[in-house]
Amino acid sequence: MALKVFITGASSGIGEALAVYYAAQGACLGLAARRGEVLQALNERLGGGHACYPLDVADAPALQAAAADFIARFGAPDIVIASAGVSAGTLTECAEDLAVIRRILDINVYGMAVTFAPFIPAMRAADEPARRRLVGIASVAGIRGLPGAEAYSASKAAAIAYLESLRLEMRGENGPQVVTIAPGYIATPMTTVNPYKMPFLMPAERAAERFAAAIARGTSYTVIPWQMGLVAKLLRLLPNWLYDRLFTKAPRKPRGLL
Numbered sequence: 001m002a003l004k005v006f007i008t009g010a011s012s013g014i015g016e017a018l019a020v021y022y023a024a025q026g027a028c029l030g031l032a033a034r035r036g037e038v039l040q041a042l043n044e045r046l047g048g049g050h051a052c053y054p055l056d057v058a059d060a061p062a063l064q065a066a067a068a069d070f071i072a073r074f075g076a077p078d079i080v081i082a083s084a085g086v087s088a089g090t091l092t093e094c095a096e097d098l099a100v101i102r103r104i105l106d107i108n109v110y111g112m113a114v115t116f117a118p119f120i121p122a123m124r125a126a127d128e129p130a131r132r133r134l135v136g137i138a139s140v141a142g143i144r145g146l147p148g149a150e151a152y153s154a155s156k157a158a159a160i161a162y163l164e165s166l167r168l169e170m171r172g173e174n175g176p177q178v179v180t181i182a183p184g185y186i187a188t189p190m191t192t193v194n195p196y197k198m199p200f201l202m203p204a205e206r207a208a209e210r211f212a213a214a215i216a217r218g219t220s221y222t223v224i225p226w227q228m229g230l231v232a233k234l235l236r237l238l239p240n241w242l243y244d245r246l247f248t249k250a251p252r253k254p255r256g257l258l
Contacts, residue, residue: 004077006030006070008057008115009084011038013188014137017208018081019046030070030077032057032115033084057084057111067118076126079215080119080176081135082112087190089253090151097255101151108155109162112136116166123176132176133215136163140184140223143232144243148252156182160221167220177218181211184228196251200227 005022009015011033019029019042029050031039036054043050051070055062070077085108090097116134123132141149142156160180167178185191185198186207202225214222223229235243 003027003079004030004070004074005079005081006032006067006077006119007081007083008032008111009082009137011035011042013083013190014183014186014204014207014211015081015083016042017188017204018083018211020205021208021212022079023047023050028074030066030074032063032066056107057082057115058106060114060117063114064118067122071119071122076122077119077132079133079135080116080123081137081215082115083135083137084108084111084115085137085139085155085190087149087152087253089148089255091148091255092150094255097151100256104151105155105158108152109158112159112162120170120175124173129174129176133179133218134166134170134176135179135181135211135215136166138163138180138182140182140228140232142182144235144247146252147247147250148255152253164221177220179215179219180221181214182221182223182229182232183207183211184223184225184231194251194253199231200225 005027007015007019010019010031019031023029023046031050032053032055033039034056039052039054043052051073053066055066086104088100090101123129136159138159139156141153142160145153163178163180170176170178185201187201187203207224210224223232
């Protein structure tokens with residue numbers, strides 16, 4: 001039986017790469033993103049027959065409607081991937097950045113909960129709920145705060161903690177397994193604007209394959225590529241005085257509107 005996979009942020013980047021990967025495996029897809037015309041073009045490129053949902057992941061009623069439609073058409077999903085995310089440099093001292101900070105948190109954290117919520121009852125009620133997956137795309141940027149990225153680092157740290165809490169809830173309620181993936185630098189439109197060297201940069205297509213392998217295994221938490229996992233662990237161990245000295249003047253993502 002074909003896998004049933006619902007993906008947010010499917011119009012570009014990691015979400016698009018995952019859609020391409022799972023379509024090649026014969027999966028039935030639910031593709032959600034803000035740009036409807038891009039979703040339709042992706043659907044056609046993947047052979048058609050998939051469900052497209054132009055929506056904003058911070059819009060809970062829209063996600064509820066999309067989930068109801070997907071379940072009615074295909075049944076309870078095997079995998080739900082909350083991949084939608086945005087990033088921009090932000091400075092708290094700049095009043096004009098406050099709206100950007102709120103938007104980043106709305107999409108990267110609240111949008112993840114909004115994505116999962118309408119699917120959990122159907123996944124829990126389906127056969128073999130423990131083989132089903134709720135997948136959250138976090139980031140190594142959530143391991144330690146980065147200068148000029150207050151909102152993005154905060155959102156990804158919150159996503160990691162949220163997913164850990166959800167994992168415990170689902171485990172105790174015989175629900176789907178929760179998989180947290182913290183990517184390092186992946187070659188996507190989000191990273192092309194970074195004006196600095198990105199170590200261990202990985203093509204999105206290769207990253208999607210490794211993400212899918214971790215999802216299939218039900219890995220509770222993983223950093224991809226693995227080299228960035230080692231870097232993240234080392235950074236976490238650094239005392240604050242040394243971390244501050246090393247990263248205060250680190251290159252920063254450009255500020256911008258969303």
